[in-house]
Amino acid sequence: MSTYPIEQGVRTAASQHSDAQVAAAELAAALRHDNLGFVLFFCSAEYDLAALASALESQFSSVPLSGCTTAGEITPLGYDRGSIVAIGFDGRLFAIETALIDDLDHFDLANAQPLVDSLLEQCRRQAVAPINEHCFALTLLDGLSSREEQVLATLDAALGRIPSFGGSAGDDNHLSHTHVYTAGHFYTRAAVVVMINTRLPFEVFSTHHLIPLTHKLVVTEADREQRRVIELNGLPAAQVYAELVGSAPDELSAAIFARHPLAVRIGGQHYVRSIQRVNSDNSLSFYCAVENGIVLTAMQPTPLLDDLKTMLADVRSRLGAPSVIIGCDCFLRRMELEALGDVEQASQLLCQSSVVGFNTYGEQHHGMHVNQTFTGVAFGSLPVNDI
Amino acid sequence: MDLFQLTTFNTDAADSRDGKDAAALREENRRLRKVCQALIERVETGSSADNAPYAAFERSVLLAEQVRERTDALHRTLDELSQVNARLQAAKAEAEAANLSKTKFLAAVSHDLLQPLNAARLFASALETHLLPDASQALVGHIGRSLKDVEGLIGTLVDISRLDAGVLHADKAPFAVNTLLDALAEEYHQVAGVRGLTLHYVPSSAVVESDLALLARVIRNFLSNAVRYTEQGRVLLGCRRRRDGLEIMVGDTGPGIPEQQREAIFLEFRRATQPNSAHSRGLGLGLAIVDRISTMLEQPVSLTSRPGVGALFSITVPYATAAIPTVSNLRTALPSDATEDLLNGENPLKEDPLSGCVIWVIDDDLAIIEGMQALLGSWGCRVRAAGTVSALEAASDGEQPAILLVDYHLGEHRETGIELASRLQRRYPGLSAIVITANHEAEIKRATREAGMHCLLKPLKPLRLRMLLTNAAGSIKT
Numbered sequence: 001m002s003t004y005p006i007e008q009g010v011r012t013a014a015s016q017h018s019d020a021q022v023a024a025a026e027l028a029a030a031l032r033h034d035n036l037g038f039v040l041f042f043c044s045a046e047y048d049l050a051a052l053a054s055a056l057e058s059q060f061s062s063v064p065l066s067g068c069t070t071a072g073e074i075t076p077l078g079y080d081r082g083s084i085v086a087i088g089f090d091g092r093l094f095a096i097e098t099a100l101i102d103d104l105d106h107f108d109l110a111n112a113q114p115l116v117d118s119l120l121e122q123c124r125r126q127a128v129a130p131i132n133e134h135c136f137a138l139t140l141l142d143g144l145s146s147r148e149e150q151v152l153a154t155l156d157a158a159l160g161r162i163p164s165f166g167g168s169a170g171d172d173n174h175l176s177h178t179h180v181y182t183a184g185h186f187y188t189r190a191a192v193v194v195m196i197n198t199r200l201p202f203e204v205f206s207t208h209h210l211i212p213l214t215h216k217l218v219v220t221e222a223d224r225e226q227r228r229v230i231e232l233n234g235l236p237a238a239q240v241y242a243e244l245v246g247s248a249p250d251e252l253s254a255a256i257f258a259r260h261p262l263a264v265r266i267g268g269q270h271y272v273r274s275i276q277r278v279n280s281d282n283s284l285s286f287y288c289a290v291e292n293g294i295v296l297t298a299m300q301p302t303p304l305l306d307d308l309k310t311m312l313a314d315v316r317s318r319l320g321a322p323s324v325i326i327g328c329d330c331f332l333r334r335m336e337l338e339a340l341g342d343v344e345q346a347s348q349l350l351c352q353s354s355v356v357g358f359n360t361y362g363e364q365h366h367g368m369h370v371n372q373t374f375t376g377v378a379f380g381s382l383p384v385n386d387i
Numbered sequence: 388m389d390l391f392q393l394t395t396f397n398t399d400a401a402d403s404r405d406g407k408d409a410a411a412l413r414e415e416n417r418r419l420r421k422v423c424q425a426l427i428e429r430v431e432t433g434s435s436a437d438n439a440p441y442a443a444f445e446r447s448v449l450l451a452e453q454v455r456e457r458t459d460a461l462h463r464t465l466d467e468l469s470q471v472n473a474r475l476q477a478a479k480a481e482a483e484a485a486n487l488s489k490t491k492f493l494a495a496v497s498h499d500l501l502q503p504l505n506a507a508r509l510f511a512s513a514l515e516t517h518l519l520p521d522a523s524q525a526l527v528g529h530i531g532r533s534l535k536d537v538e539g540l541i542g543t544l545v546d547i548s549r550l551d552a553g554v555l556h557a558d559k560a561p562f563a564v565n566t567l568l569d570a571l572a573e574e575y576h577q578v579a580g581v582r583g584l585t586l587h588y589v590p591s592s593a594v595v596e597s598d599l600a601l602l603a604r605v606i607r608n609f610l611s612n613a614v615r616y617t618e619q620g621r622v623l624l625g626c627r628r629r630r631d632g633l634e635i636m637v638g639d640t641g642p643g644i645p646e647q648q649r650e651a652i653f654l655e656f657r658r659a660t661q662p663n664s665a666h667s668r669g670l671g672l673g674l675a676i677v678d679r680i681s682t683m684l685e686q687p688v689s690l691t692s693r694p695g696v697g698a699l700f701s702i703t704v705p706y707a708t709a710a711i712p713t714v715s716n717l718r719t720a721l722p723s724d725a726t727e728d729l730l731n732g733e734n735p736l737k738e739d740p741l742s743g744c745v746i747w748v749i750d751d752d753l754a755i756i757e758g759m760q761a762l763l764g765s766w767g768c769r770v771r772a773a774g775t776v777s778a779l780e781a782a783s784d785g786e787q788p789a790i791l792l793v794d795y796h797l798g799e800h801r802e803t804g805i806e807l808a809s810r811l812q813r814r815y816p817g818l819s820a821i822v823i824t825a826n827h828e829a830e831i832k833r834a835t836r837e838a839g840m841h842c843l844l845k846p847l848k849p850l851r852l853r854m855l856l857t858n859a860a861g862s863i864k865t
Contacts, residue, residue, distance in 0.1 A: 146440070153443040156450070220418075220425040224439055234418030266445060267452040289440030293429020366454070367447040 009093040009200050009382065010324045012356045014075035014085040020048050024055035027086045032060070037091025040138075040194065040326070041067035041181075042074075042358035043084040045171035049179060049186045052084075057184050066098045066182040066192050068140040071170025071331035072359035078347020079334065081172070085356050087324060093382065095126035095197040098182050102190045104147035112158035119195035120162075129199040136204055136377060138194040138326070139166030143178040143361030145189050146227055148369040149289045155193065156367025163204045164367065165375050167328030167360035168287075173254065175276065178361065201380035203319055206365040208373040209307035210261055212270050215244060215298035217262065222292045227276075229284045232296070236282035241275070244298060252278045255339050258332040261372055262296040270297060274332055274362070274371035287362050288369050304333060305342055305349065308374065312353045319380035327357030327376040334359050497545040501538070501825055502752060505846040508534050509758030512849040516765040538846050543672050545827075546604075550679040557598040557684050558829035561707030564595050564626065564633060567603055572624055575610045579622055582614055589625035593633045594707040598829070601680045602635075602704065605688070608673040609637035609700045617641035620697075629703060632686070636701040643694040653678040677702075740860035741766050741853070745786055747779055748772035749807065750794040750823075759792065762849060768856070776807065788818055790859050795824035795831060805831075805838050819859040823847065 013030035015023040031039060039060055043052060049069070056065055067086075075085045089096055097119045101107050116137075124131055137159055141148050148168060156164060169178035179186040217240060221231035232240040242249040245260040254277075263270040273296065276285040315322060327350070337343045355376075363375035511531040519527065572588035579586040606624075613622045620640030627634045644652060653674045681688040681702060692698035746768045748759045756772040763770040771788070773779040791811055795804035802810075808820035822835045825845035835842035841855055 149440040149443040149447070153447045156447060218422045218425055220421045224441065227440075231421070234421035266448045269448070269452075271444075271448060289444050291429065291439060291441035293425040293427075294441065295426075366451045368451055369444055369447075 009090050009198075010379065011088040012076045012085070012324060012354070013088070014073070014077070014080065014083055014356075016080065016083045018046070018082060020052035020055045023047070023084050024052065024059040027056075027084065028059035031086060031088035032063075033088075033090075035091050036060075036063050036088050037094055038089040038096040039063055039065045039067075039086055040089070041065060041084055041086035042070045042356075043067060044073065044082045045069040045174070045178070046082050047084065053181065053184060053186055064096070064098065064183070066140065066180075066194050068167070068169035068180045068192070068358070069171055069178055069186075070358035071172055071361060072329075072334050074327055074329060074350055074355055074357040074359075076351065076354070076356055078351045079337075079343055085358070087326065087356060089196075091126075091128075093128065093199045095123040095128040097122040097195045097197075099193045099195075100180075100182050100187065100190060101151065101193065102187060104142070104145050104151050104189055104191060107147075107151050107154055107191075109154055109157055112154045115193065116155070116158040116162075116195075119193065120197075123195055123197035126197070129197055131197060134199070135162050135195065135197045136202065137162055137164040137166075138196060138377070139164060139191060139364050140180045140194070141166065141168045141191045141362075141364065142180060142187075142189050143168030143170055143287075144175065145191075146225070146289075147189075148362060148364070151191055152364055152367045152369055159367075164364065165204045165206070165328065165377060166364040167358060167375070168362035168364070168369075170331055170359055170361045173331070198379070200323065200382055201319055202377055203315060203380075204365070204377050205311065205315060206363065206370065206373050206375040207307060207311040208272065208370075209302045209304045210263070210270070210272060210299040210372065211302055212263065212265070213298040213300050217241075217244070217296040217298070219290060219292055219294050219296065222290050222294075223283075224289065224291055227286045227288065227290055228279065229286065229290050230281070237284045238278045238282040241284060249278065249282060254332065254335050258335040258372070259301060259339070261299045261301075261332075263299045264294055265297055270299065271368070271370055272299060272372040274330070287371050301336065304336060304340075305345055308346065308349055311374070312349065312355075315378045316353070319378055321381070322354050322378045323381050325353055325355040325357075325376055325378040327355045327374060328360045328363045329357060329374050330363060330372045331359035331361065332372050333374065493545060497541060497825070500541055501846050503754065504534060504538055504541070506752075506754035506758040508538070508846060508849065509755070509762045513758070513761035513765045542846075543676065547672050547676055547679070550676065550683065556829045557601060558833050559596055559598050559684070561594055561596045561709050562599055564593050564635065564704075565590050567599060567606070568624060568626070568635070571603065571606055571610060575614060575622070575624070578610075578614050582617075583619065584614060584617055585621040587621050587623045587625075589623075591626035591628075591633065593626060593628065595633050595704045596707040596709070597684060597686060597704045600832075601684060602686075602702070605677050605680050605702050606635060606637065608677050609702075612673055612700070613637050613639035613641065613698075617697075627701075632703045632705040634701045634703045636699055638697060638699040640697045643692040643696055643698050644690065645694050649690055649692070739767060739857070741768050741856055743767065743769060744790065744856070744860045745769045745771070745788050746790045746792060746856070747783070747788040747811075748792045749776065749779060749797070749804075750774065750792075751798050752794070755794070762852075763856075766853060766856075776811065788815055790856060791818055791820045793820065793822055795822050795826065805834055805840065808840055809838060819862070821855060821859070 011031050011033075013027050015026040017023045017026060027039075027041070041056070073080045073083050073085045075083060099115050099119055101111075101115070119137075120131055120135070123135065137155070139152065139155065141151065169180055171178045177188055179188055180190055180192045181187070182192045217232040219229050219232060220234050222229050229237045231237055238249045238252060241262075242252055245252075245256055247256060257275040261272045261274060263272045265271075273290065274287045276287050279285060315325070334343070337346050357376060363370050363373045365373070365375045508531070511527060511534060514527050515524070515531065568588070568590065572586060576586045576588070610622065610624065617639040618641070622640075623636070623638035625636055627636060677688055684704075686702055686704045688700065688702045690698065690700050744767075746763055748756060748763070748770060750756050750759070750772070751774050753774075756774070760770050760772050769786075771779055771783045771786070773782060788811075791808055793804040793808050797804060797807065804822045804824070808822060812818045812820060820838075820840040821843055822831075822840055823843045823845060824831050827844060832842050841859070843852065843855065
């Protein structure tokens with residue numbers, strides 16, 4: 001074990017080894033030091049999760065860990081798959097507390113308020129930094145739970161002025177099981193709230209590269225529980241969407257969903273509602289809540305890399321060179337980059353700005369469940385006279 | 388919004404207007420109904436469907452929107468506040484600059500006024516020693532007193548402006564309170580007697596720490612007021628030992644101060660009741676000055692009074708924690724007003740040590756030089772006065788000076804009076820030096836004291852000068 005300069009505050013590491021034991025050992029070797037206070041990780045759903053859980057617990061012994069499964073990882077070297085990436089937080093600069101929400105269906109304000117209060121109290125006790133203006137919440141949700149909206153709205157009400165962001169766990173596009181991890185176990189149909197209280201300056205951000213077209217589609221029949229749109233404009237949804245994008249209904253794929261998103265407009269802003277898949281009955285399943293009577297606007301991408309560059313430059317101008325950025329990057333963005341052959345360039349950009357994170361099945365920003373965005377938190381460096 | 392532009396209509400075919408068109412229109416009609424129905428349902432239930440996931444999302448968006456708007460509003464307010472702040476800062480800087488220029492102006496005016504006034508006083512005092520017809524002697528006396536009043540008024544105005552401008556700094560040092568109170572008691576014993584009042588003085592052996600000159604001003608103002616406003620009875624000067632310091636009190640059997648006026652009398656240009664016109668030469672600034680000095684010294688003033696019975700003003704000063712320094716500046720700091728005229732012209736000291744005493748005067752103002760020569764000459768001193776040391780030495784025929792009177796400000800590019808005096812003291816060991824300055828800053832007083840010299844403030848009070856010279860001459864002879 002070793003000490004290391006406090007001004008860095010965080011260390012990042014990744015392992016491509018598919019064996020859980022080896023991967024956990026590699027991460028521990030890179031991250032452990034005397035002041036390691038917390039580890040956040042994002043892992044491929046391909047890992048033997050039970051083996052990974054016990055390997056991580058034994059490697060990091062008393063250090064608490066949280067994380068989730070992904071639809072792709074962002075490692076210190078850029079985009080990756082089948083790997084695990086982790087961030088180690090220095091306990092001298094960070095007070096981090098976590099809570100598990102394992103009953104997403106019955107999570108209401110009466111549960112949320114004590115949960116938030118208790119997290120803040122535990123952070124306060126560590127006396128790392130004042131709570132006010134020095135706190136944010138990171139949420140990791142089961143991406144297939146269909147409960148994101150309610151849980152987030154409730155949690156956001158309890159968080160009040162504390163900013164929040166997060167991502168929905170993925171499973172490499174299998175759309176079967178996504179997991180969140182805390183206190184030694186992986187959970188499904190659950191959420192992890194990570195309260196981060198830090199001396200480092202930080203900024204929670206969200207960006208996307210999509211602009212509205214003029215076409216409008218009205219949802220005329222929907223199954224809100226299943227997040228399914230059955231009809232658009234009075235016709236089978238898949239047929240109308242396929243016609244909109246100029247392809248046959250049976251040719252629709254994630255790559256097309258990524259290039260031709262739909263969005264709802266609320267208060268002058270457009271929020272993308274991403275399509276998950278086409279069902280056999282020509283209905284469309286979404287990654288987020290839908291409702292009968294909502295109006296969907298056809299969207300069109302602008303160059304993704306330009307938007308990413310601008311966003312990273314903006315963050316840099318406000319915070320200085322980031323010590324780390326934790327990014328929740330919609331997996332549809334990655335599909336688009338792959339379709340355009342821009343993955344390498346994007347990886348370089350992410351690497352230069354010290355971004356680590358994962359590809360999500362949906363992002364969370366200030367209590368909103370959003371799609372097809374790049375949402376996260378950027379940490380600056382500790383002012384020199386503060387060390 | 389072209390809702391159904393994706394629906395294919397074969398509008399080009401002219402022959403298909405009938406059956407096909409009707410079917411298409413029926414289909415479009417069906418879909419429009421469906422759309423309308425969905426929209427109506429959405430509009431009617433949208434906001435009330437609290438448990439619906441989409442409604443939760445929509446609420447979060449609207450909430451985030453509100454937060455954003457509120458944050459923007461907050462930023463705008465903060466911007467406005469900082470602009471207002473900047474304007475206030477500018478206004479404050481302007482006001483401070485104006486205040487500073489006012490202070491500079493007053494300092495310049497006071498210096499320029501006091502300089503000729505000083506000379507006039509010296510001439511008047513010298514004239515009083517001449518053998519004149521009684522009528523002329525009385526007139527000279529009046530001139531002297533009128534000049535003294537003018538001097539007092541200008542002095543008060545200058546003092547209050549200096550106190551307001553914050554250029555006056557306290558020079559606190561330990562001293563035995565009796566050295567101050569004895570002198571004041573003696574002075575006001577005479578003044579009270581003239582007004583038919585008795586001054587009852589209780590001495591104290593306490594040693595206190597304060598700025599002697601400023602404290603003297605406070606107590607003198609208390610005494611002046613007591614004498615001025617008390618028609619009959621007595622004035623008390625005494626001390627009370629408190630745990631937090633010595634309370635120096637001045638009481639009287641005057642009309643007292645009504646409750647509602649007790650704060651107002653500490654403001655400028657205010658008086659409690661119309662004073663006896665024969666004695667109203669003040670500007671009503673006395674207690675305003677007391678208040679400011681009290682604040683500056685951080686030594687509190689208090690007032691108790693019963694209307695019709697009397698008033699008791701007091702100031703509480705801390706006990707000294709250090710020993711009294713060896714060079715005493717007591718006499719120099721005690722301007723004497725009342726005893727001056729009574730004693731001046733007489734010969735209070737039988738063996739006058741001033742007689743034949745060699746005094747050198749260095750000042751760059753010719754009127755002062757001439758005035759000093761007249762005054763010191765009338766006291767029997769051998770006076771050599773000039774603007775520079777070389778001129779003085781040339782005129783002195785190798786005579787050893789006993790006392791040096793030197794102006795502190797000898798002109799822009801010359802040494803200070805203290806530096807010149809030190810130089811001469813090295814050349815003439817045993818030379819006693821008195822530095823005269825119109826600058827009331829505590830630093831000069833302190834520097835003089837540290838150099839082992841005496842300091843006199845302009846305008847010069849002839850009696851004080853004489854007492855100081857007598858002391859200096861006496862200590863040289865013994």
